[in-house]
Amino acid sequence: MQALRQQASSSSSSPANLLSTLISSYALYNCDPTPISYHFVIKTLIKTSQSHYIPPVLCHLEKDEKFETPESIFTDLIEFHGENEEFQEAIDLFFRLPDFRCTPTVDSLNCLLSVLCKRKEGLEVVPQVLLKSRLMNIRLEESSFCILIKALCRFKKPKNAISLLYHMVDHEIDIDRGSFSLILLTLCQQNDLKRNEVIDSVEEMKKLGFCLDRADWVNVIRFLVRRGNGKEGLEALSEMKSDGFKPDVICYTMVMDGLISERDYEGVDQLFDEMLVMGLVPDINTYNVYVNGLCKQNKFDDGIMMLSSMEEIGCKPNTITYNTLLSAIYESGEVSKASDFLKLARGKGVFVNSRTYDIMIDRMVKEDDMSEALDLLKEMVSKSMVPQPATFDEIVCRLCKNGLFSKAMNLLTEMMGKNVLPGCRSWETLLVGLQIEHSFNEINLSAMETISAKNSNSISS
Template sequence: MNIRIEESTYGILIRALCKIGSVSQALELSKYMVEEGFSADQKICSLMLAAMCNHMDDNNGEVLGFLEDLKLLGFEPRMVDYFNLIRVLVNKGKGVDALGVLKQMKLNGLTPDIMCYNLILSGLIFERDFSRADKVFDELLLLGLIPDIHTYNLYINCSCMQNKIDDGIKMLGSMEELGCAPRLSTYVTILKALCEAGELDRVREVMNRMRKKGVNLDSESYEIMIHGFINNCDIYEACSLLNETLDDDYFLHPTSLDRIICRLCKMGLSFDAIAFVNEVGFKAYRSCNTRHQ
């Protein structure tokens, strides 16, 4: 028809293809657009990369290769583009590839922020690549980035997964000195690791530390602690914690009570088990009535 398609028309078509998830076709149209003498629109390229990240399973494509194709068109990724790319790679369990994207960012003169580093750390820790995770943490400190609560939680989790619980506990003190108060999730990571290591005295120390800081356990963390004490045969501490939850009107899963009763019976403490059932049963009934009122 001898009609030359305008640049704006290409933009409309490419956006429409991205919207319906046909990102590979959007890329082919972008290549044809460049061949026709138009320059690659940075916003449209960014849109295609974001669409590729969002429809990665539908397209069965390799997102890193897609980025390289966009670069050949003249695309210069921005911080948000790299962040989306890192996010999708981490979610797909490709932490090492995400680390490669982080390095590419720096080569292109962009300084990753703490959110990018948190994503990388979570990906590497999930893959149990602890040596790289430690280096990434050191690197963000050298760059002068200020860790946030998520960074500290990731570091403590990484330490505990490596059975370096002392390093995690030391980090608690460092956090407080730097003005970042540990949250319940921070303490629970350490408490769980101590329970798994059978260090119940230290569990009590950390719990006392929490109370002094005004950090109280919730239902989920109470469950973790109760099962931790049961597994380490400290049944009376588990009973004490369960009583504490009922006093504070928390709801616990019935399996916690069942496990305590079974353990008492196996230890030949049937009378203690009956007394415990009577005491807990009354508190649970009272707690239930209070909630209904």
């Protein structure tokens, strides 16, 4: 082996001669090459990016040697084929193992499964591989099922993964609780599954011995709340406590948010009080959710008082907190109150972001105060903030509705020069408005083409 390594590392030796180097280095000592020497040669060829010289080495190993070839040589090769997405080569090599006097085990099968499960097209041929592997007397183990379950979950096929759990039970193979949790997480992340499909799947897994832990309950609660089932989220929270798991602030916040969406404000207050009794300290997200609930009830004064309470306990309100209140006050039509609140926020040094400007501009447009809306837009852009296309569209459409087509065109040209892109509604409204105001031939198409060209360049950049 020492002689082989020296010759392989020699500058005069080439990968093409590595096989002959292998044979000659052992012939010098009147002995035959060992499995370790073949493994070294193959790894060297892979390392030096000379894999096209591997087939002759394998051919010599198959036809001219008599020893039982270790399985580890082929697992390395299967992994190499997998890294190069040579799935068929990996499959062919696995089924050729007996030709090399190698008895395939679950180790090489798992290696092949890991390779195939990296890509969806590889996963599709796994059933055929498993059928053929049974003829080779290879029995699937828990590790094999874990590989398959992880792959099915990665490709968003949790129901197929549940089917594998039944196979494991039928073959008396222990199920790792991590597999249960992974399937549950995948189910809860699916947007195309109905609520009852997920709940029924959870019940199926419970019958197979699955007991939810704290993280599992969190995933279930998040799923229910996201689907608008806040009261069911509250029930899940109760079951979580019954199972001996103490919910954290995140759990309470999620359920409170779900109850607000169902207008169960009394339940929100009870949960908030319960959280405090349990010694949990609400974080900024909890307070933002609670303030949103107050705003839904038009309790703006209570919401503003909550800001002071937050500051007293060291939880400083953020821009989201102020934007939530500002948007709700504007939505109620109390513009003067919103203006006073905005002055309060600015006086406290609160950062006014693009969302804040979008809220103010939207209200000014609804109030038909276009002068203030345009001033806010220009102030926003001057601070390098980009309005939402919908916000810009509202301004353009309102100007056109008021018959101010020239002003809308000038605004569009000015904003395009500052890389503010309009939405489709702006273009449609301007085109329709110009056709109403002028005949088609009188429309300044060259100006429109200039703006369109700027739009295209901005998008491509």
